[in-house]
Amino acid sequence: MVTLATDDIEQTARQAPALIRYLDEGAFVTRRYVSQGAEINTGDYRDYPAVVRDGMPIRDHFSLDxxxxxxxxxxTAIADFHDKAAVDAGYQREVEALVAKLTGADKVATQGWMIRTSGDLTARAQEKVEGYVHSGGIQPPAGEAHVDYNVLTGERIAARVYGQAFPDGPGYKRYVCFSLWRTFSPGPQDWPLAVCDGRTVSDAETASNTLFVVDQFPEGDALTAPVEGEDQMTAATIFRHRPEHRWWYFSNMAKDDVLLFKFQDSDHSVTWRCPHTAFHDTSFPDAKIRESIEVRGVAFFE
Structure with a gap:
């Protein structure tokens, strides 16, 4: 963790009040269960008052590394992001080309997409599902400070994606697991995405959060019952509160604005991850329901 200068351009930013949800102190079985239209976490979480700085007026200041x-x-060429066929046909190729341009990567491969909305998903969550797949659907905004992969998960995903997408490739020296995120609803959005300066976090406040994709949520003790080999399963990184964490967002994002952030960079000599979460922005009285689309992928440097 670093101490950032207090007299730089970042200190001029407008600040929005926020509540950021973190994992509480203590030892917990930490899991994330996802199903259609709903997501739940085990463990105890608490909302901490924070400020989220508005980076839009200084948008050119920020860099990935x-x-x-x-x-x-x-x-984008996509006219309607609710047109699943159109998104499937073209959007991921757009994202791959864009991320290659923004990062200088030799190759980029995407892994699917997800729409999120702050609108009411109660009816959708109550629909019975079978064989739910956590991609290409509609989910609520993320509710806590997290990075979608822990180190083991990122390493495995990078190796798998490269092998599938580029079986004849020479291999890679560096990978960056990323999300490319955009809103497509009018601004200002009521639950925008906040991103945390990765220089202000450390391993000391982290825990792994195992992912379980389910048709129906377990109940009671079944939520935290032992699962053999859980430490080798796909998992995110979640965070406990530290006052040093510096949060940012970009107010009034338009459809042509895209936010690129790291889940994991194999090069730890640069900023290699970016905690993020949605927050309720009360600084605009006319905020509107947020709809957004995110694409996960991996950029490879050969």
Missing amino acids: THGFLIASHE
């Missing part, structure tokens, strides 16, 4: 995130402009 310094902060762990950046904002860029990109005109």
